[in-house]
Amino acid sequence: MPAVLIVGTSHEFQRATPNVPPDVIDAFRDYLRQVIVTKDVVLIAEEMSSAGLAENGLAQSVAQHxxxxxxxxxxLADPSPEDRERLGIQQRNEIELAGFFAGIDPDEVEAQVRRSYDIRENFWVSRLVGSNHFPVVFICGASHVNTFRDKLLALGHDVVILADNWVPDDGPSDSFKRNSLR
Known part of the structure; x- marks a missing residue:
């Protein structure tokens, strides 16, 4: 079966947000280039949408570049705001806030988050399978890596996790890693 190579990381690196030092973004770009070349990748897909980029004032992601x-x-494999609404997908912070004000048990809040994540991850799976471009690198938040892999494995895909939570190697931005990725 076709190979899916998963890279879990922070969305800050995907978007090259202003609070991320340029050398960190350069390290992520170099990492992606190396993976693409050495693994003969034909597609980069990612947990990102054009709306997500626009919210941050960006025209494209690091991976698009x-x-x-x-x-x-x-x-850009993440559902659009319209698809999210149609599918009933909510962000973690929305679920947690609603749960807090409604006095919902934290375990139930976490179960609601997981259900919403499952819907999103299934959306990504359908896009990958529908594209039929393999091998593919799929970039997602670290909290999705294992469950997304499991969904792909259940369909018979050859899946490799390249990074559970990619962060730059030691260097000038080491303090950035320690302070912002907790």
């Missing part, structure tokens, strides 16, 4: 540079396909 790399895909264009290397001449391979790219997919």
């Amino acid at each position: 790399i895909a264009g540079e290397l001449g391979i396909a790219h997919d």
Whole structure:
């Protein structure tokens, strides 16, 4: 079966937000380039949407830039706001806030978060399977890595986790890693 290579990381690295030092973004770009070249990747897909980029004042993600540079396909695989509403997907913070004000048991809140994550991850799976471009690198938040892998494995895909939670190697931005990724 086709290979899916999963890279879990912080969305800050995907978006190159202003609070992330440029050398950290450069390290992420270098990492993606190396993976794409050494693994003969034909598609980069990611947990990101055009609306998510626009909310941060960005035209493209780091992965989109790399895909264009290397001449391979790219997919913003996260559901649009309209798809999220149609599918009943909520963000973790929305579920937690509603649960807090409603006095819902924290275990039930976590179960609601997991159900919402399952819907999103199934959406990503359908996009990957529908694209039929393999091998693919899929970039997602670290909290999705194992459950997303399990969904793909259940469908018979060959899946490799390249990074559970990618962070830059030791270097000038080491203090950034320690302070912002907790």
